[in-house]
Amino acid sequence: MQHRPRIQKGVSRAATVRFVIDGIELDAPAGESLAAALMAAGIGTIRHGPMDGQPRSVFCLIGLCQECLVEIDGMQIEACRVNVSAGMQVNRLRPMDPIKP
Amino acid sequence: MTYDLAVIGAGPAGASATIEAAKAGLDTVLIDEQRAAGGQVWRAKGPAIKAAPATPEGKTGDRLRAALAAVTADRHFSARVWDIERHTDGFRISAISPTGALTIETRAVLLAGGAQERVFAVPGWTLPGVIGLGAATALMKEQLVLPGNRVIVAGVGPLLSFVAHEIIRNGGKVAAVVDLNPLSVWLRCLPDLIGSPGLLVRGAWWRLRLWAAGVAYFHECGIRSIEGDRAVSRVTIGAVDANWCPLGAATQTYDADAVCLGHGLAPATEASRLLGADHQYDGGQGGWKPVTDDVGRTTVPGLFVAGDGAGVQGAAAAQLQGRISALAIAEDLGLLTTREWRRRSAPLILRIGKAQRFGRAMTALTIPRPGLIEAIAPDTLVCRCEGLSRHDIEAEIRAGANWPNAIKSGTRCGMGPCGGRYCTETVTELACRITGKTPGEFGIPTARPPLRPVPIGCLSGEFDYDDLPIPPPAPL
Numbered sequence: 388m389q390h391r392p393r394i395q396k397g398v399s400r401a402a403t404v405r406f407v408i409d410g411i412e413l414d415a416p417a418g419e420s421l422a423a424a425l426m427a428a429g430i431g432t433i434r435h436g437p438m439d440g441q442p443r444s445v446f447c448l449i450g451l452c453q454e455c456l457v458e459i460d461g462m463q464i465e466a467c468r469v470n471v472s473a474g475m476q477v478n479r480l481r482p483m484d485p486i487k488p
Numbered sequence: 489m490t491y492d493l494a495v496i497g498a499g500p501a502g503a504s505a506t507i508e509a510a511k512a513g514l515d516t517v518l519i520d521e522q523r524a525a526g527g528q529v530w531r532a533k534g535p536a537i538k539a540a541p542a543t544p545e546g547k548t549g550d551r552l553r554a555a556l557a558a559v560t561a562d563r564h565f566s567a568r569v570w571d572i573e574r575h576t577d578g579f580r581i582s583a584i585s586p587t588g589a590l591t592i593e594t595r596a597v598l599l600a601g602g603a604q605e606r607v608f609a610v611p612g613w614t615l616p617g618v619i620g621l622g623a624a625t626a627l628m629k630e631q632l633v634l635p636g637n638r639v640i641v642a643g644v645g646p647l648l649s650f651v652a653h654e655i656i657r658n659g660g661k662v663a664a665v666v667d668l669n670p671l672s673v674w675l676r677c678l679p680d681l682i683g684s685p686g687l688l689v690r691g692a693w694w695r696l697r698l699w700a701a702g703v704a705y706f707h708e709c710g711i712r713s714i715e716g717d718r719a720v721s722r723v724t725i726g727a728v729d730a731n732w733c734p735l736g737a738a739t740q741t742y743d744a745d746a747v748c749l750g751h752g753l754a755p756a757t758e759a760s761r762l763l764g765a766d767h768q769y770d771g772g773q774g775g776w777k778p779v780t781d782d783v784g785r786t787t788v789p790g791l792f793v794a795g796d797g798a799g800v801q802g803a804a805a806a807q808l809q810g811r812i813s814a815l816a817i818a819e820d821l822g823l824l825t826t827r828e829w830r831r832r833s834a835p836l837i838l839r840i841g842k843a844q845r846f847g848r849a850m851t852a853l854t855i856p857r858p859g860l861i862e863a864i865a866p867d868t869l870v871c872r873c874e875g876l877s878r879h880d881i882e883a884e885i886r887a888g889a890n891w892p893n894a895i896k897s898g899t900r901c902g903m904g905p906c907g908g909r910y911c912t913e914t915v916t917e918l919a920c921r922i923t924g925k926t927p928g929e930f931g932i933p934t935a936r937p938p939l940r941p942v943p944i945g946c947l948s949g950e951f952d953y954d955d956l957p958i959p960p961p962a963p964l
Contacts, residue, residue, distance in 0.1 A: 389636070419534060444719075446620060450940075470535060
């Protein structure tokens with residue numbers, strides 16, 4: 388997926404911090420929502436459909452749809468409800484094999 | 489301690505209600521799942537944003553947040569309510585806050601959970617790069633990130649021009665706006681809009697700016713398909729008839745890397761349904777809504793609903809409704825005399841008519857029409873969580889599942905972690921087409937806790953296995 392642009396005109400952001408998702412180091416302003424940071428970094432697939440195995444990503448951005456679910460410190464949490472912090476370790480959920488009816 | 493009032497949701501209705509209740513002397517607690525008050529419409533900027541140009545929504549939100557900060561009321565932000573139980577003296581609310589599990593006892597509850605976005609399935613809507621119209625507003629207002637580099641904005645209702653306008657105002661590109669409605673429906677509702685000239689002028693300004701920027705705005709058009717390998721890359725659109733049914737083969741394909749898709753708003757009723765309040769179907773107010781009187785009293789004693797959760801009427805009406813409900817609760821609890829209730833509520837009741845007229849006209853533009861589901865391919869996923877296609881759900885309905893809970897128990901449709909929030913509307917339309925029922929006759933699934941996903945660890949609270957009372961073994 389292409390990088391989603393951060394709006395620049397007249398905007399100043401917090402200092403950039405580095406976090407890790409599945410071993411990949413990414414930079415984002417401290418306090419940006421993880422979902423926005425992943426979109427800005429061009430990370431397309433955040434998880435796979437639990438039953439169909441197809442790529443999924445941020446959809447509702449208000450913590451309801453569960454499509455941006457990731458794992459942080461052993462807890463599953465919506466990326467749109469987490470703020471990026473320095474050294475944060477994020478893991479995507481293991482893609483599940485599609486279940487055939 | 490037991491509060492007089494717990495307000496759930498800190499948007500226009502909930503925040504205004506909290507201010508009014510605190511001023512009337514009620515021991516009030518406010519709970520919201522966002523980081524700050526303002527709701528979806530007046531969403532605060534995220535902590536990563538140190539400075540940004542002011543917007544009308546931002547300024548209104550800042551005023552509300554300042555007014556809320558000035559009153560005495562307990563408040564819990566980033567807290568998600570997952571259960572509400574009614575008992576003889578009031579209600580017990582269970583929530584998860586950043587500091588752990590939260591239990592709140594209260595005499596009365598005001599639900600101000602607002603609306604939730606309605607997104608009907610279209611082929612390819614599960615691809616990364618497709619987000620809701622409301623999601624796009626959250627992304628731009630709170631994070632100041634654009635939804636894509638070349639965006640298709642599609643669906644129906646006033647959010648279309650708002651989202652497209654915000655994208656171009658912030659330097660992004662809109663490939664096209666695709667509106668199911670003809671331009672004439674906007675002209676037809678003008679008489680209802682004249683009473684709120686400020687909002688009318690803003691809406692007209694968005695359209696004018698889109699036109700000046702050369703953005704293609706297609707009326708009576710819908711998305712036929714969204715395609716791409718692991719993310720959106722092409723979107724095909726085509727004409728629709730007055731019922732929003734795809735019309736003819738003539739289509740146009742756009743290169744795009746994002747789609748913002750939405751079909752209006754529906755009241756968030758899971759909490760009022762959970763508590764057993766009576767509900768009714770009113771397409772003109774977003775669909776299922778709790779039955780209430782003029783001040784937001786539901787059929788459950790002590791339970792009130794204000795704002796879009798009581799029927800989608802927009803932020804201006806929600807603010808007034810929240811204040812009126814708070815005063816009515818104060819009177820019910822004996823903390824305000826009837827005379828004082830009349831004095832304080834009369835000017836609010838006088839103003840609410842115009843705001844409601846505007847909001848209802850906007851909501852009426854988004855009443856789902858039966859043709860909308862004709863664009864859904866048999867293999868298009870309808871239930872994103874359980875991976876169920878249109879074909880799967882129609883097969884279940886044809887096999888005799890003719891009410892929501894039957895479809896749920898037969899297929900698990902709506903039982904995934906989103907709680908049926910993004911499939912119920914599409915399933916309802918599919919079922920109505922086959923069974924000949926109206927959405928009101930078809931019904932709505934039973935609401936059950938948890939209202940939000942909850943980590944099991946948070947539920948046990950201070951529980952310790954060593955505290956378990958172990959009964960002595962039975963005598964042999």
